[in-house]
Amino acid sequence: MKIAVASGKGGTGKTTVCVNLARVATQPVTLLDCDVEEPNAHLFIACPSDEVEPASIWVPRIDEQRCDACGECSAFCAFNAIAMTASRPKVFEELCHACGGCAKVCPKGAIDEVPRPIGTVTVGRSDQLTLITGRLDIGMTMAPPLIRAVRSRADDDEQLVLIDAPPGTTCPVVTAVSGCDFVVLVTEPTPFGVHDLGLAVEALEACGIPMGVVINRSRRVEPSAATFCKRKGIPVLLELPDDRRIAEAYSRGEVLVEALPEYRAAFELLLLTIRERAANTHVSRALGDGR
């Protein structure tokens, strides 16, 4: 069962929700930190025995002996990553999307693919929790291939996989949430929060994944997020109050259900609700799958 935690707006509490769900789970959990530009889950979950591995994409290398400068590779590349200069191709690795097309179209077989490091994947374990963190190298632009590398570390048959998605509404988010059974959207009831929730809902509707909302920093005077959910028919799974103690505990890197145990029951209930809803998707997909 795969559950993603996402949000349109950043800083609404994705990591808080993810980490606390992982902490209240009574069975083995794999937490995938797919916010590879700024991964934070490890700050709240100490995993002493970390294994770090480099993550790479495959970029072309041109064998100059074989290359006859026909220009097919450059003409094919949709990302302008191969330019013909002084009658020979030059590769701009930072523009390469690693589609492999140039190697396939080269009539001389002069292109092979070599790894280009873009970041790291760290695997840590503590008790029944496995934390897998993607970390994009500084100056690298492409998050999606690293997100795919992180996701490939979790098996499809694992009991519970939680995905901490990046903020936003575009390609990195889609890469992080696609194929999940359920998505939890975390928002705050401010105009910015509600506006960006709308964008995130639009993106997820296109993905066809069922969703629910957690409203963080809820103030009774601001029902806008709840009103939006009601209008869209999206369930509100949990409302966390605007409690300065929560902000302070978070600032110190403390896990909410441990720092303020009165919130534990709320997260246990949240996990139960999410699991039920995700199981429904799982079953309906199995029954209605076109294949």
Add this chain to the structure above:
Amino acid sequence: MNGADPMIKELVILSGKGGTGKTSITASIAQLGSDTVLADCDVDAADLHLILEPRTRHRETFVSGREASIRPTDCTGCGVCLDNCRFGAIEPYLDEQDEEKFRVNGLLCEGCGVCVHFCRDRAIDFEPRDCGEWFVSDSRNGTLVHARLRPGAENSGKLVAIVRAEARSIARAQHQPLVVIDGPPGIGCPAIASVTGATMALVVTEPTVSGLHDVERLLAMIRHFRIPAALCVNKWDINPILALQIEEKSRTLGAIPVGRVAYDPGVSDAQHALRAATEIDTRAGEDIRAMWDRLRVLLDGNHFEP
């Protein structure tokens, strides 16, 4: 790198971590600074227009890249496209005659064209992709260039570059010396596109373990592109000791602390009233005013080492 005009300065506001108050501070700076053109480069989830109530005077479609789509009538179900696609964008399905065919999941299609090239039946179209829109608008605090990327779309870096270039050309035409850029969260594609070639970056962070972690990565990225950086710790009184640590750490990474802004529910009240924090009487607004005075000195002079 982006044809920067030396007469026009660009201040980009970034945060690494989301939700630290970038847009609230940008909206305040927009109100405090006269002679500024605004560029909302958080094209994933643009919010500045919510405060500025802009009147759009120009809009343009953002077309970028291409998207594969398989014509069901011509697909023979050979599956070559499935084998060739590295982005998991090809999905099998059964048609009405119970024959296996393939289709493209547009959300996952990278637009590389490999499937198109190798399709034996030439059954795959490859049309330019409509990725969103960008706008030029008038607001009470100056001209705003903003955009909306279609949800699930890509090439946000390219759209950021368009928004920045348009804001610069408007600043040039209107003889306004400063472009203020509201940047995206993170340190990847759109953040890099927002910062390269800018005059200075203002990093807005918060005194949390995540804020500290993220600001280190962000300052490393900004330094990588050799852009001078200033630092603002928002909601500093949530954790004063960590606020101090972040400022010290940032100094070692080359950023100049220019101010602290208090934790103040008034900021969110201002947002509800569709006003910047400096437009109503808030404690945070006073702090932002003091920070802006210092930032202005840095921007006007050459206080940075090359």
